[in-house]
Amino acid sequence: MESSLTISIQDYLKHIYELTEGGQNASTNALSERLNVKPASVTNMVQKLAAAQPALVEYQKHQGVTLTKEGRKAALEVIRHHRLLEAWLVKTLGYSWDEVHEEAERLEHVISEDFERRMAAAMGHPLRDPHGELIPTADLVMPLEDSTPLSALRPKQKAKIQCVKNADAELLRHLEDLGLLPGAQIVIVDYSSFDHNLTVKSGAKVSVLGLNITGKIFVDYPG
Amino acid sequence: MESSLTISIQDYLKHIYELTEGGQNASTNALSERLNVKPASVTNMVQKLAAAQPALVEYQKHQGVTLTKEGRKAALEVIRHHRLLEAWLVKTLGYSWDEVHEEAERLEHVISEDFERRMAAAMGHPLRDPHGELIPTADLVMPLEDSTPLSALRPKQKAKIQCVKNADAELLRHLEDLGLLPGAQIVIVDYSSFDHNLTVKSGAKVSVLGLNITGKIFVDYPG
DNA sequence: AATACAATTTAGATTAGACTAAATTTATCG
């Protein structure tokens, strides 16, 4: 039962998982961009993953891929490692939320299951990583997320920030400056239908955020 | 100044360092055994390391290799990572001294310099790993070791265990059972010139140890 | 329906690191 999937394959599966979360297939080009690998190479690898025994992806020429059950388990394994590591690095080595991603990106492939268990236990089995993203359970199930993109809110509505997805380090630092961290209570002050800008208040701070940002912030909105 | 040496190369350099500590050259066969790689492959890699710009090893056909200055720095970098990681895993995740080696073996190649600095600072810049082995300094100098192999001691002599080198997990657990951990005060009770067995007392425990073991334990003996 | 552009796939080459089998060099020992 030793996984022995290469680091490269683990990365493909993780990115396929993320690209297919909404139910769509992961296209060759999208994977190429995420993985920084040329499309021709992606096609090649994807065919290998589909031909593997057991198959890790479902692949139809020109239609992109989805994960099989085995592929999904392998992806969640990597994602669990990644998110536990992020939480662990923040908690024990004082990393900030904009620094952890890169480090976890490399460590996620080499820690043992024992390491994973020890981290989880030492932190009391946390549910979310420093960005507020859900951590798959030890038996590799992704908990249900019940959150709304901030971009869907309108003036007067109140909500709590739950997570920030796919943000680069610079944006994370910016959000921290604006008091927009997971857990923060916010109120929508204004909305512009022209550019979809939202004016958001968090504590004493008021910010005007474009769709680029509001689409990456997810909130707990009781509606 | 990004190192970018492959994991494989890092492992070669680390093992060459260990095999040449006594001043000898590291032979193809010795490296083959340590690395679990066939001798032909070792020759191949060693020639590549010698041809690298800058050269990482000095190589003469049929004579084995030694490290160049650059090779030694790279080796010490890996060894510093390894030993800091071992100390860190023991301290923060409750690993025991017989469990840490394997984990550190994989992590040593992927942590950042930032991770290294944070670990060192968090532990107050420790001098030794859980096996008592010296940790190279941040500027990659190996501190001088002033220790004697336990095998050199004779009855009535007293000493303090400083480190245990190259022991497998099973032996480490055995030594722990016998109270023979780094820091332990010991007295030599008996010596057999036939088999070189030493009878050693640590606290209330008395053990008879063969050369296989006494050659791997190093002590602080004021003589 | 025809065409043009974008996305994808095929084909062939490259790199790193390993392996086996065979050749060669060095060491040992009667």
Added chain:
DNA sequence: CGATAAATTTAGTCTAATCTAAATTGTATT
């Protein structure tokens, strides 16, 4: 000293993962 054995190197193969260039397929637009 010369014959063996051991250690090492050479030569040729293999696998994983990538790349470039060229061919193909799908789609959007007129």
